[in-house]
Amino acid sequence: MKIYKKAGDNINPDEPLFLVEANKKSSDIFPNGKGLIKEINVKVGDMVNVGQVVAILDGEIVEAKKDTKPSFDYLKGMMTPKKEEIKAKVTIIGSGPGGYVAAIKLAQLGADVVVVEKDKIGGTCLNRGCIPTKALVRSAEVYRNILEADNYGCFAENYGIDINKVVSRKDRIVSELGEGISYLLQKNNVKFITGNGEIINENQVFVKDKFKETTINTEYIIIATGSAVASLPIPGIESKNVFNSTSIMEINELPKELVVIGGGVIGMEFAFIFNSFGTKVWVVEYMDRVLPGLDEDISNEIMNIAENRGIKIYTGSKVEQILEDEKGKCIVNFSKNNESKHISTDKVLVSIGRQPYIEGLNVEKANIELNENRKSIRVNEEMRTNIPNIYAIGDVTGNIQLAHVASTQGIVAAMNIMGEKSIMDYTVVPSAIFTDPEIACVGIDEATALKHNLEIEVGKFPFASNGKALTLGSTEGFVKIIIDKTTRKVIGASIIGPNATDLINEISISIANGLTVDQITKTIHPHPTTSESVFEAALAANNCCIHN
Structure with missing residues (x-):
């Protein structure tokens, strides 16, 4: 205080x-x-x-003054917006994990910073992505534990799931974290303005909301506007029973059946969430396997686990249209191997990824170069655009769409603005997928290594042989470590199994610091923990695994 x-x-x-x-x-x-x-x-x-x-x-x-204002201001909507003009060293458009982190770093380095946000503080990650989905994942996990309680010698009666309470819990978590970000910005003397930000020129940003217009005269600009839900031109996609990854998190009734269009990260996470809630789930994926960006053994493992849980997966399938029958149910028509198929379902989730959001920024009039696809902003390794004092970070750059990448890019941009040379390095970027079980990977995967004729050795260890995994009742999956055959350095890893998203950090640190597999195996790992599976996979890379 x-x-x-x-x-x-x-x-x-x-x-x-x-x-x-x-x-x-x-x-x-x-x-x-x-x-x-x-x-x-x-x-x-x-x-x-x-x-x-x-x-x-x-x-x-002294008695507090009573508010004598009327409860509704009838003239407010007709008033001319208030206008103001302010100055800043750096103006950041967007308050997601890239924007707010950059703002705090800049403030710590002594800059006068303004953050502009048209929506809720925290961006997609906090409000519609990372955090709310993980809140749903946790609720699904708790419910599944109740269903399987008998396996652990426990029992429960009169249990059930209230999706409205699940959504309310999610909203409380989002609200608390949003308040936390507001506090951090305030603590670091960062000015926050609500409204749509438009770049007038390289030194001016215009912000407009309903009752206020602000012109910011600024030395630098950081664009951190993130991404928006991508869509497909599928006939019937506008049906009231069709959701995207944002609207599905606001449902007030649990569907009995759900078709997920898209077997990528978001689609597979939701498939497992609703499967755990008791919903019958189908996944329709255009590629020949789900999570096609991962190694084939990881993809096959999660497909097998999903199908064992009752999730029906159709790969190599193209959705042609979504119809609605006389009872209000959806009929998803798709083709597989030139054969027409259909699924009757209560609800449909279209989850085919996200695309950079540049709407309303005025990037072309500001002469900011876009990438070849004309959908994202081109930046160099310093996160600088073709305009020397304008930077872009996060999803809007069309690079890796991960919150922690955006935050790192924000710090890189902040350092360069303040005269401290910094380069964005994408060599070690861990990714986390919150299916059940979790999936995580970092560095070079096995398929890429083989494609580029790298001489590698692979160490693999199943969680079925790990004591802690057995006590958890979660023995599916494995740890796979990839090492350079000549240098013995760790160059990549993929994990599917319990605590995968936490375990990957040991490998990330190893790659970032050029550690060899022997340095991992010479490090004592505590027992009984799932981290011993990383230790055993490292031993396996040296052909001396102990517990398998």
């Missing part, structure tokens, strides 16, 4: 006495009276409780 006054000072009800922090937010505390401060009973850094006497005044109690 911060104390504005001291004993002996006079104070009025409109003057703050303290600044306190709670739930990652800071608030000024005002006295309920006016007069001379006799005592202050707390000091900076103290924890205070509701109802605690923190100061004593010699004066009189």
